[in-house]
Amino acid sequence: PAKIGILGGGQLGRMMALSAREMGYRIAVMEPAADSPCGMIADDEIVSGYDDQQGAAELAKVCDVLTYEFENITAETAAYLEEHMYLPQGSELLKISQDRLKEKEAVQSFGIPAAPWEAVYTYAGLKDAVASIGLPAVFKTTRGGYDGKGQAVIQSESDLHTAWEELKEAAPLVLEKKIAFDLELSVIMTRSTSGEMAIFPIAENEHRNGILHRTIVPARISDNLAEKADMLARRLAESLELTGTLAVEMFAEGEQLYVNEIAPRPHNSGHFSINACETSQFEQHIRAVCGLPLGSTDLLKPAVMVNLLGQHLQPCLDELDQLPAGHLHVYGKKEAKHNRKMGHITFLTDDPEALLHELDESPVWKEAATGGTKR
Ligand code: ATP
Ligand code: MG
Ligand code: MG
Secondary structure, eight states, X not given: OOEEEEEOOSHHHHHHHHHHHHTTOEEEEEXXXXXXXXXXXXXXXXXXXXXXXXXXXXXXXXXXXXXXXOSOOOHHHHHHHHHHSOOTTOSHHHHHHTOXXXXXXXXXXXXXOOOXXXXXXXXXXXXXXXXXXXXXXXXXXXXXXXXTTTEEEEXXXXXXXXXXXXXXXXXXXXXXXXXXXXXXXXXXXXXXXXOOEEEOOOEEEEEETTEEEEEEESOSOOHHHHHHXXXXXXXXXXXXXXXXXXXXXXXXXXXXXXXXXXXXXXXXXXXXXXXXXXXXXXXXXXXHHHTOOOOXXXXXXXXXXXEEEHHHXXXXXXXXXXXXXXXXXXXXXXXXXXXXXXXXXXXXXXXXXXXXXXXXXXXXXXXXXXXXXOO
């Protein structure tokens, strides 16, 4: 294909587009806002909502293959796209991953371990769910949530009413047991249109207030657990008949793993691969949807990727000479809003512990824990 169409103009689309350009492809993007991180570097920028079939048809006219950086494309648009143009990833995985209930049901039907959960439709239903799951628990919307938005942690019975009042408009909801995990992991893998599969090194993720703060690779886990995570992810990919990229978020408690959620696209926790792997998750994704052989996912050096949220960007730029040498990525978003993902830095190191210690001392990421969901 000569021109790749990307649904969604955020940083994931931008980094896909940057990889695709290096590989000689042209890029068209469809996104509701003009001058998006991807739109500003694309050949064609179609400003249109994700539920607008006219926009989708316009995109189809100018490109040869279609992919997405965003799973919340409406089912109608996704079905239209699949029917009228070449969307090698299909639309089925979109439907599952954009709806937490469908996602939970799918994971359960594959026999893959997840935190105990219940669907909640009413306040009485919430009480019943708490009685069967126990506390603490996490109460989540089924659609549209990201970075911990649309979630409430229920610590005790006295939080029930507030949590219900906060989220009831978004019913149906999901209540999950709060897992006392030792650490969080993610596994990113890619399957090409020819069925070839490749998996990235397992990543360890630290969240702050429900938002990814940093990713450490390789994850500091036993070989046994790494093997388990790898196998779980592969089983999921097979069960879902994956084409393209899939990120699987997991909780590790002792040697037990629970799948938290999936995303059918390159993922924030895979950004380390741009600088630390033979092939980045973005190049790999483009290879997969364009039918090229996949690249090696070998880790060239241990890495720590740290997100730059709105409140971190300027302090980081000001302190750059005080920080260890790293690879700086800035997405070109106009407004550096609090908690908005503005960029990231990837540090390559032979001594991750020393580097983590140094970063812990840095004033850049020392801001008070505000915003997002308190945990
Ligand atoms: P994303 O931006 O990754 O899509 P999201 O808004 O969909 O985030 P989750 O991944 O469900 O949210 O939750 C965000 C974070 O909150 C998790 O990474 C984890 O740190 C914590 N969390 C969520 N659910 C649970 C749980 N059941 N037990 C313990 N911690 C949880
Ligand atoms: Mg999510
Ligand atoms: Mg998540």
